[in-house]
Amino acid sequence: MSGLFEIPSDLQNTYWGLVVLHLRLALVPVAAGLLVALPLAQLCVRLRWLYPPVLWVTTVLYAVPSLAFFVVLIDYTGQTETTVMIPLAVYSLVVFVPALVDGVRSVPQETMDAATAMGLGPLRRYLQVQLPIAAPAIIAGLRVATVSSISLVSVGMLIGNQGGLGNLLNDGMIYHQPRLIWLSVIGTAVLAIAADAALVVLRTVLTPWMPRGRSAARPAPAEARPEPAAPVLKDAAR
Template identity: 40%
Template sequence: MLRLDATDPWIRWDWLGHHTDVIWQALVQHIQLTGIAVLGGLAIATPVGLLVWRWRALRNPVLSVAGILYTIPSLALFALLVPFTGLTVVTAEIGLVSYTILILVRNIVVGLDGVPAEIREAATGMGYRPAKRLLTIDIPLALPVIVAGVRLATVTTIGLVTVTALLGEGGLGQLILAGLIQDFKTPLVVGLAGSVVLAVAADLLLAGAQRLATPWRSSR
């Protein structure tokens, strides 16, 4: 049974030295699971978001259902899928993509809504066709809010990936779970610290990317 082992230090460097490949694999898997979830979520949320933005009647029903679904705790969402897709990476990824979609759709809709009407009218007056206006005016101006959603979705997913260790996958979460099961602090600390560093790094990276993508806002 688990107990507090006072002789076990927080980090055993010899273990670390012998397990760099395991840690590396866990990190790579963590990034892969997160990347698929965010990019997959973006691929689905973008058309849905545009649709909901264009057809105002869809907005309240779609965003309300998203709100209700988002209430479902992650472990419960994974558990609802297990009878159908098993304790697999597919289950993990369906759950993760679902959460990113819910976050991204709302941010896409609200971001596009925030584009000032005068600017859109001016663009129309200058002869922009709807598709060109969408790509060169609406989306660039909505980008800050959309990227805020991508950042939130990314950081949230990096945390949720650790939970998927319970499904047998889970990137750095596997190290955390191994630390718990073996009553051995080193992998736990490595998995936890790795997940935090990854989340902060991803957030800063996306913030930097956003500055590059929206140079007109650089005065901030």
């Protein structure tokens, strides 16, 4: 059984070590992308004219193949993890910027007006009202970005075994060992599914205030009016 997960010594790692490496290579760029996207999206919300060009630029960047990024970046960052992570972070923007902009814009105007009128300044409004209410949209974006990042990491093998589980693909071909290719493909898929499931759980925990499933269909409790008879009599007296 131990033989199943045995991998060639040239990778200088265990299978589980590669899994951890793969996750780091995939998730650090997603986190970095989110950190960049937060202020960028807020700018787009505040300055409406900025949103179309920003969207255009992120889409164009998404269309640049990762190999092309590597070619440019390798002069600066070498054959390192950073070279793999930068394009992944850039790609995540194409998901995060619209998710954040739409999420923040989905906050009802009344809610924002009420927040302003109660004396919440712009920062409080952003942190205490807009971001929490945008959380479902942000997490939806996070799921897409995370899954795509986990699958994209594998190309890192092209710049010298910087692709996490993707490194096994190369070895599988060199050593004619289909087992290694299966380990890579299935391992990557399982990671993606597990990460996605974790984010679904996170959303459920973070948004107890969302109407969901049956509870949304349940009729709200009847309007409780004290003294049900009194208002009828009082009407004309006013």
